[in-house]
Amino acid sequence: MNEEKDKxxxxxxxxxxxxxxxxxxEEDSNTPSKEKSTEEKLKEAEEKLLRSLAEIENQRxxxxxxxKDAFEFGSFNFAKENLATLDNxxxxxxxxxxxxxxxxxxxxxxFLENINIIEKDLISIFEKNRIKKIDTKGKKFDPxxxxxxxxxxxxxxxxxxxxxxxxxxxxxxxxxxxxxxxSVAKKKDKKDEENKExxxxx
Numbered sequence: 026m027n028e029e030k031d032k033x034x035x036x037x038x039x040x041x042x043x044x045x046x047x048x049x050x051e052e053d054s055n056t057p058s059k060e061k062s063t064e065e066k067l068k069e070a071e072e073k074l075l076r077s078l079a080e081i082e083n084q085r086x087x088x089x090x091x092x093k094d095a096f097e098f099g100s101f102n103f104a105k106e107n108l109a110t111l112d113n114x115x116x117x118x119x120x121x122x123x124x125x126x127x128x129x130x131x132x133x134x135x136f137l138e139n140i141n142i143i144e145k146d147l148i149s150i151f152e153k154n155r156i157k158k159i160d161t162k163g164k165k166f167d168p169x170x171x172x173x174x175x176x177x178x179x180x181x182x183x184x185x186x187x188x189x190x191x192x193x194x195x196x197x198x199x200x201x202x203x204x205x206x207x208s209v210a211k212k213k214d215k216k217d218e219e220n221k222e223x224x225x226x227x
Contacts, residue, residue: 104156104197111147112192114140151195159194159205161187170194172204182210 061069118140127133151157159170166173166185174191182188187207194205 100154101197101200101202104151104154104195105202107151108195108203111144111151114144114147118144155198156202157196159196161190161194161205161207163187166207166209170196170201170204171207173209174206175208176211177208178213179210180213184210184212186210 118137121127121133121137121140130136148158161171164171164187165183166187171187171194177188179188186209188210189208190205191208192206195202
């Protein structure tokens, strides 16, 4: 008899639904699901679009800069190498002028005139391509544009002023192509002057 009662109790327990699970299901069905509103979805889409547009703009600027740098770097090297041609032409002109054997030649002036025309044409081509000579006449020494090769004592000129240009310097646009090699003025040393005076007195 007891065994039959126990079986009935087990069957009843199986048939009764679990109250805890049913209550959870009821709670789930009662709580409304948090769906995003249309406005929120639009805001999210707008933000994503703005981010994408900003990334595209940044990429475009980066590509433009890379192209510009590549172009300028290529022309920079080409321009720097061509300065040697101008230097050699100017050296040749000076050498011909100072040559004792050629001084008496009647055709010397015509020859130098042709060299001057070539030199002017070359300088004109440089200027069209934004290659300009650095002006040193009466200028103060500036390490950004000039390279001091020597210092010369001179009280007639303000110290730090450029007295002589040894080799012309050039700019490519805003970029230094080659610094100007110059001699710079400095004050006379008082000790040297005193020594000179003592030697003169003796």
